[in-house]
Amino acid sequence: MRLVIARCSVDYDGRLTAHLPLATRLLLVKADGSVLVHSDGGSYKPLNWMSPPCTMAEVEPDEAQAGDGVVAVWRVQHAKSEDRLTVLIHEVLHDSEHELGVDPGLVKDGVEAHLQRLLAEHIHTLGHGWSLVRREYMTAIGPVDILAKDSTGVSVAVEIKRRGEIDGVEQLTRYLELMNRDPHLAPVTGVFAAQQIKPQARTLAEDRGIRCVVLDYDALKGIDDAESRLF
Amino acid sequence: MRLVIARCSVDYDGRLTAHLPLATRLLLVKADGSVLVHSDGGSYKPLNWMSPPCTMAEVEPDEAQAGDGVVAVWRVQHAKSEDRLTVLIHEVLHDSEHELGVDPGLVKDGVEAHLQRLLAEHIHTLGHGWSLVRREYMTAIGPVDILAKDSTGVSVAVEIKRRGEIDGVEQLTRYLELMNRDPHLAPVTGVFAAQQIKPQARTLAEDRGIRCVVLDYDALKGIDDAESRLF
DNA sequence: GCCTAGGTCCCGTTA
DNA sequence: TAACGGGGCCTAGGC
Known part of the structure; x- marks a missing residue:
C-alpha cells in the first residue's frame, strides 16, 4: 500500500x-x-x-x-x-x-438472514397456532422468504426486510399472484415483516390486503436466547 | 488527516x-x-x-x-x-x-438528470412529431420524469433510468394506472427509456404494453452539440 | 427535520 | 457469467 x-x-x-x-x-x-x-x-x-x-x-x-x-x-x-x-x-x-499482507476479513451478525432465521424459528410470534412450512420456499419467479400456515391451515407467504419499502411490497405481491394460481396452495395470504415500514409501503400493502408486521430484532433474539437456555 | x-x-x-x-x-x-x-x-x-x-x-x-x-x-x-x-x-x-484544507468538490456529467434533460430537449428522438409537455410532471404518488404527446396528441409518460430494472417498470406502471384514471389525461401510454434494459424488465414492460427504448447518451449529446452550434 | 430516489452504487449469491 | 437482492448502504434534493 x-x-x-x-x-x-x-x-x-x-x-x-x-x-x-x-x-x-x-x-x-x-x-x-x-x-x-x-x-x-x-x-x-x-x-x-x-x-x-x-x-x-x-x-x-x-x-x-x-x-x-x-x-x-x-x-x-x-x-x-x-x-x-x-x-x-x-x-x-x-x-x-507499506507492506500489509492479506486481510482475514470481516465477520458480521444482525442482517436480514438472521431476521429470517429467528422469525422462522419463532413463527408463532406472527399468530397463535401458526406453523412453519419452510424458509426460502421456491417459486418460478424466485424464493419466498418464509411459507407458513396459520391456525386454520391457510398458507401465508412472509416477505422479510430490514427496511420495508415499496419494492418489497411489489415483490410480495408478485409472489402472491403466482401462488394463488396454484390450486394446491390457494388461497395464500401475505405478511410484510420488517424492522421498519415506510408509510408509502404500508399504505400500498394494506390496500392490497397484505398484513404489515414490525419486527423487533432484539426481542426475537431474547426469545431465542431464553428458549436455548432451557436445553 | x-x-x-x-x-x-x-x-x-x-x-x-x-x-x-x-x-x-x-x-x-x-x-x-x-x-x-x-x-x-x-x-x-x-x-x-x-x-x-x-x-x-x-x-x-x-x-x-x-x-x-x-x-x-x-x-x-x-x-x-x-x-x-x-x-x-x-x-x-x-x-x-497532514494538513489538507477544504476540498472544492466533484463536478459530474452523465448521470440520470443529464439524460432526462437531453431527452426532454430532443423528445423527437422517441418519435416524429412528438412534443414535450413537461419534465418532472407531478402526480399524487410522485413525479413522472417526462410527460410528452405523440404525433396524434396522445399523452405519453416516460420513465428514464441509467439501468432499466424491474422496479423501474413497476414505478412507471403505478404512474400509468393513476394517470389513466384522470379523464383530462387518459389515455396515457408508457415509454421505459434507459441506457441499458435488463431482460426481465423488458419482458415485464412489453407484457404491460410499455414500449422500451435504449438511450445512447453520447448520441444524444452529439445531437445537442450539433444543434447548439447552429446558433 | 424526514423521506424519496439515484449511484462510476458495491458486493454476495445463485441460476 | 449474468442477473438479482441487500447494504452499518451513502448522498443529494424535496417537502
Missing part, C-alpha cells in the same frame, strides 16, 4: 465524466493496483477512485502540463472497461510504502 | 455487530473525526468505519488487553446514535499527520 499526499487535479472518464479541481488530497494505491482519492472529510466514499482490476502507470507530464506546474501524471486504466482515471500531480507532500 | 499503519483488531457495534481479527491495516482519521479502516485490497469501501459526526478517544488498554499485547485502544463513538467502533492496536508501524 502506497500513501501519497499531493496537490493534484483528478479526472474520471468512463460510465460518466467527473473532474476534481486542484487541491491537496490523499492518494491511496492498494496492492491490487486500485486507487482511491480522499479528501479530509465527507464519508468513507472517496471523491474519486478506480476499482480493481486495473493498472497504474506513472508517466512524465507533456510540455503543456509541465508549463502548468504538473510534476507527474498517473494514468489508471481499468482492465475490463474503458474507465480511466487521470491524476495530475503538482506537488508531493508525502510518499510512503 | 492522520495516517496510521498498525497491527490491530477492530469491532463495530451498532446497526449490526462486526469483527476484524488481528492484522496489519491502514487507519485513516479525517479532520471531522471520522475513521476508516482499509486493507490492502478490495474496493473503495473500507473494511470498517465510523461516519461523522463522531468523536475519537485514544485510551490506555486495561490490564487484560495489555496482557494480550494491546498498546492503545481507540474508541470512536457516533454523536447521534449508539454506533461504536473499537480499535485495539497491537503495534504502530507508521503514524503521520
Whole structure:
C-alpha cells in the first residue's frame, strides 16, 4: 500500500465524466493496483477512485502540463472497461510504502438472514397456532422468504426486510399472484415483516390486503436466547 | 488527516455487530473525526468505519488487553446514535499527520438528470412529431420524469433510468394506472427509456404494453452539440 | 427535520 | 457469467 499526499487535479472518464479541481488530497494505491482519492472529510466514499482490476502507470507530464506546474501524471486504466482515471500531480507532500499482507476479513451478525432465521424459528410470534412450512420456499419467479400456515391451515407467504419499502411490497405481491394460481396452495395470504415500514409501503400493502408486521430484532433474539437456555 | 499503519483488531457495534481479527491495516482519521479502516485490497469501501459526526478517544488498554499485547485502544463513538467502533492496536508501524484544507468538490456529467434533460430537449428522438409537455410532471404518488404527446396528441409518460430494472417498470406502471384514471389525461401510454434494459424488465414492460427504448447518451449529446452550434 | 430516489452504487449469491 | 437482492448502504434534493 502506497500513501501519497499531493496537490493534484483528478479526472474520471468512463460510465460518466467527473473532474476534481486542484487541491491537496490523499492518494491511496492498494496492492491490487486500485486507487482511491480522499479528501479530509465527507464519508468513507472517496471523491474519486478506480476499482480493481486495473493498472497504474506513472508517466512524465507533456510540455503543456509541465508549463502548468504538473510534476507527474498517473494514468489508471481499468482492465475490463474503458474507465480511466487521470491524476495530475503538482506537488508531493508525502510518499510512503507499506507492506500489509492479506486481510482475514470481516465477520458480521444482525442482517436480514438472521431476521429470517429467528422469525422462522419463532413463527408463532406472527399468530397463535401458526406453523412453519419452510424458509426460502421456491417459486418460478424466485424464493419466498418464509411459507407458513396459520391456525386454520391457510398458507401465508412472509416477505422479510430490514427496511420495508415499496419494492418489497411489489415483490410480495408478485409472489402472491403466482401462488394463488396454484390450486394446491390457494388461497395464500401475505405478511410484510420488517424492522421498519415506510408509510408509502404500508399504505400500498394494506390496500392490497397484505398484513404489515414490525419486527423487533432484539426481542426475537431474547426469545431465542431464553428458549436455548432451557436445553 | 492522520495516517496510521498498525497491527490491530477492530469491532463495530451498532446497526449490526462486526469483527476484524488481528492484522496489519491502514487507519485513516479525517479532520471531522471520522475513521476508516482499509486493507490492502478490495474496493473503495473500507473494511470498517465510523461516519461523522463522531468523536475519537485514544485510551490506555486495561490490564487484560495489555496482557494480550494491546498498546492503545481507540474508541470512536457516533454523536447521534449508539454506533461504536473499537480499535485495539497491537503495534504502530507508521503514524503521520497532514494538513489538507477544504476540498472544492466533484463536478459530474452523465448521470440520470443529464439524460432526462437531453431527452426532454430532443423528445423527437422517441418519435416524429412528438412534443414535450413537461419534465418532472407531478402526480399524487410522485413525479413522472417526462410527460410528452405523440404525433396524434396522445399523452405519453416516460420513465428514464441509467439501468432499466424491474422496479423501474413497476414505478412507471403505478404512474400509468393513476394517470389513466384522470379523464383530462387518459389515455396515457408508457415509454421505459434507459441506457441499458435488463431482460426481465423488458419482458415485464412489453407484457404491460410499455414500449422500451435504449438511450445512447453520447448520441444524444452529439445531437445537442450539433444543434447548439447552429446558433 | 424526514423521506424519496439515484449511484462510476458495491458486493454476495445463485441460476 | 449474468442477473438479482441487500447494504452499518451513502448522498443529494424535496417537502
